Amino acid sequence: MHGATQMARIKVRLPGPLVDLFPGSVRRLEVEARTVREMIDALNERWPGMRDRLCDTTPAIRKHINVFVDGERARLEMKLEPGTEVFILTAISGG
Amino acid sequence: MVIAFAARLETTAACHRAEEVDVTQKTLVLLGTKKGAFIAESDEERKDWTLSGPFCETWPMNHVVGDPRTGTIYAGGGNEWFGPAVWKSTDLGKTWTHSSEGLAYEEGKEPVKAVWSLAANNGSLYAGVQPAGLFRSDDGGQNWSHIEGLQKHPSREHWQPGGAGLILHSLVVHPEDEDKIWIGVSAAGVFHTADGGKTWEPRNRGTRADFNPDDQRYPEFGQCVHCVVMAPGGGERFYQQNHCGMYVSENGGKEWRSIEAGLPSTFGFPAAAHPRDPDMLFLLPLNGDSAGRYVPDAKAAVWRTRDAGKSWQDMREGLPQKNAYFGVLRQAMATDRHERAGVYFGTSSGSVYASADEGESWTAIAEHLPTVLSVETLVVER
Numbered sequence: 091m092h093g094a095t096q097m098a099r100i101k102v103r104l105p106g107p108l109v110d111l112f113p114g115s116v117r118r119l120e121v122e123a124r125t126v127r128e129m130i131d132a133l134n135e136r137w138p139g140m141r142d143r144l145c146d147t148t149p150a151i152r153k154h155i156n157v158f159v160d161g162e163r164a165r166l167e168m169k170l171e172p173g174t175e176v177f178i179l180t181a182i183s184g185g
Numbered sequence: 186m187v188i189a190f191a192a193r194l195e196t197t198a199a200c201h202r203a204e205e206v207d208v209t210q211k212t213l214v215l216l217g218t219k220k221g222a223f224i225a226e227s228d229e230e231r232k233d234w235t236l237s238g239p240f241c242e243t244w245p246m247n248h249v250v251g252d253p254r255t256g257t258i259y260a261g262g263g264n265e266w267f268g269p270a271v272w273k274s275t276d277l278g279k280t281w282t283h284s285s286e287g288l289a290y291e292e293g294k295e296p297v298k299a300v301w302s303l304a305a306n307n308g309s310l311y312a313g314v315q316p317a318g319l320f321r322s323d324d325g326g327q328n329w330s331h332i333e334g335l336q337k338h339p340s341r342e343h344w345q346p347g348g349a350g351l352i353l354h355s356l357v358v359h360p361e362d363e364d365k366i367w368i369g370v371s372a373a374g375v376f377h378t379a380d381g382g383k384t385w386e387p388r389n390r391g392t393r394a395d396f397n398p399d400d401q402r403y404p405e406f407g408q409c410v411h412c413v414v415m416a417p418g419g420g421e422r423f424y425q426q427n428h429c430g431m432y433v434s435e436n437g438g439k440e441w442r443s444i445e446a447g448l449p450s451t452f453g454f455p456a457a458a459h460p461r462d463p464d465m466l467f468l469l470p471l472n473g474d475s476a477g478r479y480v481p482d483a484k485a486a487v488w489r490t491r492d493a494g495k496s497w498q499d500m501r502e503g504l505p506q507k508n509a510y511f512g513v514l515r516q517a518m519a520t521d522r523h524e525r526a527g528v529y530f531g532t533s534s535g536s537v538y539a540s541a542d543e544g545e546s547w548t549a550i551a552e553h554l555p556t557v558l559s560v561e562t563l564v565v566e567r
Contacts, residue, residue: 107266110242111283139284143267146296147289154266180266 097122098172102129105180108144112137126157127166129176144178154181209567212521213277214529214550215258216537217246217559222260224278225550229564231527231541234550240281241272245299247354248516251563252305258563259326261312263299271300271312271326277565287329288312288320298350302516306358313353317344317370319382332382340373340387340406347371347409347428354515355413357423367423367438372409375425375438388438395429411515412456413438416463422493424466426456426515431468433494444494449481455518459543460526464493467520467528467544469513479510487518487528489544503547504538511536516559523564531557 101120109115115137123129134141144155150166151157157164158177170176214225214234221239246262260272260281270285289297295316302313310322312329319332335341344351348371355369364381367388374389387406394401394408409428416422421437424444430451432441445451450470459465468488472481480486485504488497511532521527528540535554538547 107242111267139286142270142285142289146268147292147294148296149292152266152268 096124096172098124098170098174100129100170100173101175102133103175103177104133105178107180108140108178111143112140115140123170125166125170126151126159126164126168126176129170130166155179156181210523211277211565211567212523212527213251213258213563213565214519214537214539215249215251215260215559215561215563216531216551216554216557217249217260217262217516218531218535218555218557219245220555222246222249222272222278223551223554224258225537225539227550229523231521231523231539234539236551237278239555240274240278241283244270244272246272246558247299247301248303248559248561250303250305250561251565252310253522253563253565254305254308256563256565257305257325259303259305259310261300261303263297263315269297269299269314271303271310271322271329273326284327285329286327287322287331288314290318290331299352301352301354302356304356304358306360306363309358309363311356311358311366313356313368315350315352316346317351317353317373319353319356319366319368321382334378334383335368335376335385338376338385343407344370344373345407355410357413357415359415361419365437367413367415369410369413369425371411372407372428374406374408375410375413376406377438388434389441390439391434391441391443392425392427392432393429411454414456414458414466416458416466416493417461418463420463422463424456424458424494426453426468428452428474431456431470431494444490447497448488449486449499452478453513454515455513455530457518457520457528457530460520460522462491464491465543466490466494467518468497469518469530471512477510478512480512483507483509485509485511485538487530487540487544487547500540500544500547502545503540503549510534514556514558516561517557519560519562521562521564527562529560529562531560533557 121132156179210229216223221243223238244264249260258274263269270283272283304311320329357367359365412426425432431445453470457467486499511534518530537551
């Protein structure tokens with residue numbers, strides 16, 4: 091069966107400033123998800139409130155948060171294949 | 186309070202001193218800055234200060250307040266990466282948690298960018314946000330519900346943002362009647378609800394909009410309010426610092442009267458009411474909206490009235506009297522509740538000045554901080 095319809099186990103890397111906001115969270119982990127949205131849902135289940143830090147209520151990934159999948163900047167709807175490594179990064183921002 | 190305790194003591198001098206320490210109050214000055222919250226701490230004498238921070242992971246904190254009933258500190262702000270949140274400390278700043286659960290508009294609307302104002306009142310906590318809206322929490326800031334009535338006001342679609350965005354920065358909840366709330370939105374003006382937020386009405390009559398065409402200087406809404414404070418005593422007196430003048434209202438904002446005569450300019454941001462004297466107000470006028478927005482002639486002064494704006498006194502002792510090119514923002518001045526009220530303000534250049542004698546003399550209690558966005562006080566028992 092194609093990975094898009096089957097729950098995929100994926101690797102996630104979180105940025106340090108995000109981990110600092112959630113005691114007990116870790117920089118590297120694996121979750122089950124078929125899309126970026128489900129991946130963020132899984133993160134929010136582990137650490138309640140993390141979704142709000144990564145997404146706004148458009149709904150969309152926040153403007154200064156970058157989610158990269160296979161080197162490509164992803165949106166919430168992007169499908170994830172098993173074994174994919176997802177990097178969540180804080181973009182250059184602020185002053 | 187110290188004297189009363191001391192008079193009852195009949196034991197040794199050492200024990201006497203210990204009792205005095207036990208009942209001494211802590212005076213906390215709560216600072217919101219562009220890079221986190223800070224707390225300046227002293228006793229009731231307010232001579233020596235220690236600074237702690239930055240808290241809240243150095244997020245921009247637009248407003249930091251203390252709930253005098255519980256001693257809980259709340260900090261509201263927004264981070265460019267992670268969005269809006271209200272932070273909370275129940276141990277006077279040692280540890281913090283954060284939440285934005287429910288602090289959101291419905292999907293498809295422009296998302297909440299930041300929290301701009303907080304008000305703790307009788308167990309409830311209110312948050313004003315950008316873009317302008319009002320939220321309420323009844324569980325100490327963990328979960329929030331939207332007070333939707335404000336969005337339904339017929340003028341809402343015509344509100345224009347001020348220089349800092351469409352922000353709800355002034356938030357006054359009546360201390361005895363929680364259904365009565367006054368808000369200030371830049372640049373939509375002052376609005377009031379008497380039914381807990383279901384319905385709202387503009388309260389801008391008598392305040393100018395000098396930036397409008399000549400025949401539209403007194404609109405129903407659209408004024409650029411900078412700060413609204415309630416005078417103490419349970420009356421209906423309010424003071425307002427506007428982009429265009431300083432005002433007093435004797436009827437809850439239904440009508441405003443100019444009190445700018447005797448002041449060095451009509452422009453400024455903050456206003457701070459005395460904790461008990463409804464006739465006393467502190468302002469910090471700046472040189473003008475297109476003249477640099479720093480203290481007039483680069484000489485710092487807090488201006489005080491003791492007669493509800495009929496006359497003004499500039500107070501400068503201890504404040505820089507040359508080369509002072511700082512401003513003071515809309516939420517960056519406050520008083521404390523001590524018998525001789527303290528007054529505090531924080532500058533755009535990161536200094537915090539304090540007066541323990543109702544503005545007569547001043548000392549710098551912090552320097553080289555990030556831009557100070559808000560100043561509030563909290564007095565707690567040790």
